[in-house]
Amino acid sequence: MKMRNLLVIVLILGSFAALNAQPVEKGDKILNLGIGLGSTLYSGSYYKSTIPPVSASLEVVIKDDLFNDKGALGLGGYIGYTGFKSEYAWGNDYYGWKYTNIIIGPRGYLHYNFLDKLDTYTGLLIGYWISTNKEYGTIQSGYTAGSYGGVTWSWFAGGRYFFSDNFAGMLELGYGISYLNIGVALKF
Secondary structure: OOOOHHHHHHHHHOOOOOOOOOOOOOOOEEEEEEEEEEEOOOOOEEEEEEEEEEEEEEEEEEEEEEEEOOOOEEEEEEEEEEEEEEEEOOOOEEEEEEEEEEEEEEEEEEEEEEEOOOEEEEEEEEEEEEEEEEEEOOOOOOOOOOOEEEEEEEEEEEEEEEEEEEEEEEEEEEEEOOOEEEEEEEEH
């Protein structure tokens, strides 16, 4: 499904919902589900996406009534996943590597609501990056496959437009599993 089609579906579903949404408040739990555009983990003409960047995060708002009752603080967890491959030609043969990447960790959020139905926020993730690769074809370079990873971080800024008290369209920019995430948010 193309990103444009996903956005149209989100907007249609939201148009049937009531338009009396409130900003986030202490105790709210918000689940974000997103698909990414533009990977931060690979680039170049030899790399091809096999699984687009997908992510899920769960936030709990722990403090509200900040900045003249327009701000809030939240904490939560995040997991993101993507897969890609690099492919090279050697005569009539092809060889390359398949990669999988997972980013997992806690995130902190700082909210500021400019409009009634628009929840804007920024934050930071400090987590762990897990990457594996596997070769295929006849490898000519002598490079061996394996796993690696380590501590990683990600800054992000985003917005959620609430079509109802519990349903929002979500857009995040940042440096993590992808440069841009678009999706839905559910508040409960």
